[in-house]
Amino acid sequence: MRVLGIETSCDETGVALYDSERGLLADALYSQVAMHAEYGGVVPELASRDHVRKLVPLIREVLAKANLTSKDVDGIAYTEGPGLIGALLVGASVARSLAFAWNVPAVGVHHMEGHLLAPMLADDKPDYPYVALLVSGGHTQLFDVQGLGQYQLLGESLDDAAGEAFDKTAKLMGLGYPGGAVLAKKAEAGRAGVYTFPRPMIDRPNCDFSFSGLKTAALLAWQDSDRSEQAIADIAHAFQLAVVETLVKKCQRALKQTGRKRLVIAGGVSANLELRTQLDIMLKKRSGKAYFPPLKYCTDNGAMIAYAGCQRLLRGEQMDLGISARARWPMVELQ
Ligand code: ATP
Ligand code: MG
Ligand code: FE
Numbered sequence: 001m002r003v004l005g006i007e008t009s010c011d012e013t014g015v016a017l018y019d020s021e022r023g024l025l026a027d028a029l030y031s032q033v034a035m036h037a038e039y040g041g042v043v044p045e046l047a048s049r050d051h052v053r054k055l056v057p058l059i060r061e062v063l064a065k066a067n068l069t070s071k072d073v074d075g076i077a078y079t080e081g082p083g084l085i086g087a088l089l090v091g092a093s094v095a096r097s098l099a100f101a102w103n104v105p106a107v108g109v110h111h112m113e114g115h116l117l118a119p120m121l122a123d124d125k126p127d128y129p130y131v132a133l134l135v136s137g138g139h140t141q142l143f144d145v146q147g148l149g150q151y152q153l154l155g156e157s158l159d160d161a162a163g164e165a166f167d168k169t170a171k172l173m174g175l176g177y178p179g180g181a182v183l184a185k186k187a188e189a190g191r192a193g194v195y196t197f198p199r200p201m202i203d204r205p206n207c208d209f210s211f212s213g214l215k216t217a218a219l220l221a222w223q224d225s226d227r228s229e230q231a232i233a234d235i236a237h238a239f240q241l242a243v244v245e246t247l248v249k250k251c252q253r254a255l256k257q258t259g260r261k262r263l264v265i266a267g268g269v270s271a272n273l274e275l276r277t278q279l280d281i282m283l284k285k286r287s288g289k290a291y292f293p294p295l296k297y298c299t300d301n302g303a304m305i306a307y308a309g310c311q312r313l314l315r316g317e318q319m320d321l322g323i324s325a326r327a328r329w330p331m332v333e334l335q
Pocket of ligand 3 (some may be wrong): 299
């Protein structure tokens, strides 16, 4: 089955074609980051308008790259939520209309289920069951995953998401928006031990997180510093270490609690190399294994939506002719 996937939940227009037999055939991504950077964050109305402009050309591009036409598409998957409602509606309307015109089924995909399944696009794919850490711009959650649609929430962030904390800390040091990846890069030149930031809730016997205090600690350190390149690097280093140690510790707890041997990490922050290294080390010590998405498919993309939609279409799921988009949608509601 060949599935066209469409992602428009936030500020990336992503399109991909996934084949259940042959894997990913083609994909294309347009990021609106430069447009929103000027405002220091995503402007919802601008995001929707840009998806309108970019979506159809990207669909054409993906079909051309795969050397296929609309007749070769067996189903269409789109991000139904959660996300910005206007942005979601663009993807939903285009997907539903094309599916109607091409006479193929359409299915709405949960954006975080898309992230969760992105490691299935890697060569080394996890088997069920596993513990999943979803770390992105809007979410920090731990799930026990027993199969497609079987997600039990073990814990989550009570305030900022890890990616959000990265972005806010980057922004206060003038590293632009979204600066998570830039901050991680700066951390490489940081000296260990110059700063030590708190690890909130690390000793609590649960799988919840809190990251908002960390950004305040970083702000105070920044204000007290000489604001040099070295200060940026040292603060970035201490900040990243605090986030990574907290995430690793809570993953360890989730693995212990569930008895699982496999850990899947997905979402934008799963691109962080320090996080990957530390999780690999922790899993090796437990005789388990950590699984990650290919670097390219950690942040928002169409491939993960095409893959997740394909799994759901193969199960016989499809939507009626209505257009459905949901700004809020807890993943535990999935089946
Ligand atoms: P959500 O998926 O929760 O709706 P989102 O789609 O905005 O949110 P993603 O696209 O999954 O989030 O991830 C973007 C986030 O990942 C940003 O906060 C970004 O700073 C962060 N990020 C990307 N690369 C890195 C990195 N190397 N280190 C740390 N953070 C990173
Ligand atoms: Mg984005
Ligand atoms: Fe995302």
